[in-house]
Amino acid sequence: MKFTNGYWMTRPEYDLHYAIQSFSATITEDALRVVCPTVPAEGRGGTMNHPALTVTFTAPMADVIRVKVEHWRGVVDHGPRLELYESPVKPVITETETEYTFRSGRAKATISKAKKGWRITYTGDGRLLTESEYHAMAHAYCKATGKDYMIESLNLDVGERVYGLGERFTAYVKNGQVVDIWNGDGGTASELAYKNVPFYMTNRGYGVLVESTSDVSFEVASEKVERVQFSQQGQSMTYDIFYGGDPKGVLEKYTALTGRPALPPAWSFGLWLSTSFTTSYDEATVTSFIDGMAQRDIPLSVFHFDCFWMKDNHLTDLTWDADVFPDPEGLLKKLKARGLHICCWINSYIAQESSMFDEGVAKGYFIKKENGDVWQTDLWQPGLAILDVTNPEAREWYCGKLRALMEMGVDAFKTDFGERIPVKGIRYFDGSDPLRMHNWYTYLYNKMVFECIEEYRGRGDAVLFARSATIGGQQFPVHWNGDSSASFMSMAETLRSGLSISHSGFAFWSHDIAGFEQTATPDVYKRWAAFGLLSSHSRLHGSTSYRVPWLFDDEANVVVKRFARLKNRLMPYLYGAAVEAHETGAPVLRPMLLEFPDSIACETCDRQYMLGANLLVAPVMHADGHVDYYLPAGTWTSILSGEAVAGDTWRRETHGYLSLPLMARPNSVIPMGANEERPDYDYTDGLELHVFRPEDGEITVKVPDVNGNVAATYTVTVKAGEVSVQTNSPKPYRVVVH
Numbered sequence: 001m002k003f004t005n006g007y008w009m010t011r012p013e014y015d016l017h018y019a020i021q022s023f024s025a026t027i028t029e030d031a032l033r034v035v036c037p038t039v040p041a042e043g044r045g046g047t048m049n050h051p052a053l054t055v056t057f058t059a060p061m062a063d064v065i066r067v068k069v070e071h072w073r074g075v076v077d078h079g080p081r082l083e084l085y086e087s088p089v090k091p092v093i094t095e096t097e098t099e100y101t102f103r104s105g106r107a108k109a110t111i112s113k114a115k116k117g118w119r120i121t122y123t124g125d126g127r128l129l130t131e132s133e134y135h136a137m138a139h140a141y142c143k144a145t146g147k148d149y150m151i152e153s154l155n156l157d158v159g160e161r162v163y164g165l166g167e168r169f170t171a172y173v174k175n176g177q178v179v180d181i182w183n184g185d186g187g188t189a190s191e192l193a194y195k196n197v198p199f200y201m202t203n204r205g206y207g208v209l210v211e212s213t214s215d216v217s218f219e220v221a222s223e224k225v226e227r228v229q230f231s232q233q234g235q236s237m238t239y240d241i242f243y244g245g246d247p248k249g250v251l252e253k254y255t256a257l258t259g260r261p262a263l264p265p266a267w268s269f270g271l272w273l274s275t276s277f278t279t280s281y282d283e284a285t286v287t288s289f290i291d292g293m294a295q296r297d298i299p300l301s302v303f304h305f306d307c308f309w310m311k312d313n314h315l316t317d318l319t320w321d322a323d324v325f326p327d328p329e330g331l332l333k334k335l336k337a338r339g340l341h342i343c344c345w346i347n348s349y350i351a352q353e354s355s356m357f358d359e360g361v362a363k364g365y366f367i368k369k370e371n372g373d374v375w376q377t378d379l380w381q382p383g384l385a386i387l388d389v390t391n392p393e394a395r396e397w398y399c400g401k402l403r404a405l406m407e408m409g410v411d412a413f414k415t416d417f418g419e420r421i422p423v424k425g426i427r428y429f430d431g432s433d434p435l436r437m438h439n440w441y442t443y444l445y446n447k448m449v450f451e452c453i454e455e456y457r458g459r460g461d462a463v464l465f466a467r468s469a470t471i472g473g474q475q476f477p478v479h480w481n482g483d484s485s486a487s488f489m490s491m492a493e494t495l496r497s498g499l500s501i502s503h504s505g506f507a508f509w510s511h512d513i514a515g516f517e518q519t520a521t522p523d524v525y526k527r528w529a530a531f532g533l534l535s536s537h538s539r540l541h542g543s544t545s546y547r548v549p550w551l552f553d554d555e556a557n558v559v560v561k562r563f564a565r566l567k568n569r570l571m572p573y574l575y576g577a578a579v580e581a582h583e584t585g586a587p588v589l590r591p592m593l594l595e596f597p598d599s600i601a602c603e604t605c606d607r608q609y610m611l612g613a614n615l616l617v618a619p620v621m622h623a624d625g626h627v628d629y630y631l632p633a634g635t636w637t638s639i640l641s642g643e644a645v646a647g648d649t650w651r652r653e654t655h656g657y658l659s660l661p662l663m664a665r666p667n668s669v670i671p672m673g674a675n676e677e678r679p680d681y682d683y684t685d686g687l688e689l690h691v692f693r694p695e696d697g698e699i700t701v702k703v704p705d706v707n708g709n710v711a712a713t714y715t716v717t718v719k720a721g722e723v724s725v726q727t728n729s730p731k732p733y734r735v736v737v738h
Helices: 247-258 283-295 328-337 359-362 392-408 434-457 490-502 522-532 556-568 569-584
Strands: 014-018 024-027 032-037 050-061 062-069 094-095 097-102 107-112 120-124 128-132 138-142 147-157 162-166 179-180 196-202 206-210 217-220 225-231 236-243 271-274 302-305 341-346 412-415 538-539 608-613 616-617 628-632 635-638 644-646 648-653 662-664 670-671 688-692 696-704 708-718 723-725 734-737
Touching: 024 094, 032 097, 050 097, 050 247, 062 097, 062 107, 107 236, 128 206, 128 236, 147 236, 162 217, 196 217, 196 247, 206 225, 206 247, 206 662, 225 236, 236 247, 247 569, 271 283, 271 522, 271 556, 283 302, 283 328, 328 341, 328 392, 359 392, 392 434, 412 434, 490 522, 522 538, 522 556, 538 556, 569 670, 569 696, 644 670, 644 723, 670 696, 670 708, 688 708, 723 734
Parallel strands: 271 302, 271 538, 302 341, 341 412, 688 734
Antiparallel strands: 014 138, 024 032, 032 050, 050 062, 062 236, 094 097, 097 107, 107 120, 120 128, 128 147, 138 147, 147 225, 162 196, 179 217, 196 206, 206 236, 217 225, 608 616, 616 662, 628 648, 635 644, 635 662, 670 688, 696 708, 708 723
16 A cells, blocks of 8 residues: 655655654553654653654564554554464663664664654664654544555565565566455466565575464555555554574564474375366266376375266255255265365355355354344355354354364365455454455365364364465465466466465465366476476366366376376475474475575576476476476486586476476485385385485485384485495385486
């Protein structure tokens, strides 16, 4: 949101009151509170008849500084409130003649006491991170609407780049963009996003979270090109400065406060096959798909029933369409006997024709209008209502339906939608502010379903396929990027969204292979299949057409088979990366910057990524098969061809459909399993340790079991070119040195 015309002039509809000095302060054991006049306060008379801002500094955890800026403090907080995992530390607060300082671990805020020139300087380990200074922190009043806003602007340094703010399909580097944190169903080719997170990080080793579930607006080097400005409606705003030293350290701090991702079950990393959306299907169709995959030796882990497992106009009633699936229990039993897991589409929108509708109305389980009527719309389903997830009885009622499905054999749910949540004239069961519930709804929705699965199946065996999210949503994996199109351009915007959400604390991410809308050419299908099977989670799903590979061409079968089997062999490595994500917040799909924070070239790479710490992937996104990518310094090795390639350079290569740049990092060890048929197996049985361009020293690799525990530890020692291994595993293994 813009409040100014140029650098000096205020837009005529606003009154702006900027903090201009620190007039007085209160120091307690846990906090520093500074009163900031918005006009020069000369003596007692200067404090009258003008607004002041109160700025309070606290330490919710080490290396994090919380800043709460308030205009009027008498506003009632109706909720919702963020669910944060604080571990407060006692800050070190000092005062001199010229400044106040507030230290939380390695992070420090210095507040100037100068009569002219408001300034907060944030440093980490003594290094300047950012500042709030002239015309930065403010209260705004809109004369046209009567609404109040709080504003902050933090400086950007020369060459500083901004990343994150949720899953965004726009340019990877956010400088120059206007970003509104407002969940919307806009596809992957627009500025709207399904997963909005008011958190960004920069290449200077710090991050900023605005603690709000409302529609925070970010002007990223746009209204003020030297700053990131963020604003929200209301009389107060709270933001946190996270110091991590490097981008991975920032994510570790951020996810410690907002929640670490659960560890998805190992079986979920295999290939998912869907019925697609509006296609016609029945038991015979489903069986033919699964038979076709088996006949072509393509390993399959999950079969997904999209929304029309339920009857037309009845979405969502969580009841199988008896005309199409007369014996769902029998069908699921057959699929389970083939080693498959089952996923079913759901959402929290209840159509008027649904068998759940009348009961939900009678018991008050839906979002209501202020006059007590149920809020309804004809968008998506005729007369649909929306489950009120703030009502504990409504949640239990809905989860009871899910438990019945799990008793039939369903293992996972695709929690679709959650973005089209009304705000005008709305009343929630718990009295929450409708504006602030718009984004927060998805958190409660996905948490409800995830915890229901976890309670039924046990901790460690719960997984979603979710579309919408906000702060903290990373705790309930997996998320997919929404409605992409069948084109190379959409493939590229899909990857940008994956990089962006990785900067926002989400560790497990997927996408519809070959796009959701339209039907891909064989060319796009095959290229996207390689990309999709080198993501944390992999799904074949579409809108109006099936996505089984033989409907594209014969070579598509070979491509899907090759990369699905390769992914299963990589599971000792990939599941190790998943465990790391669960424990530290480091995503499985990683922007290059996270692994190479000192590389200027890696700051803008948006067509490649690291899969875990040691594998570089550059999907092919051009019809002629060429791919441009950057290799950091050192000698890298192709996993697919064995070719050694010198790094610290940009490369252009041309690849066939069975290949792409999949490069092992120098001086790394990639554990590979012996089972190509499934993702969940004993990873130590027939293990191969692939050692790439080793240097003198030790590398320790922990290979997990399918529960995420350490199954075996292998310490690879290199001395004068000789490689030796020590392990606590009694099982034989093989060492391959590249």
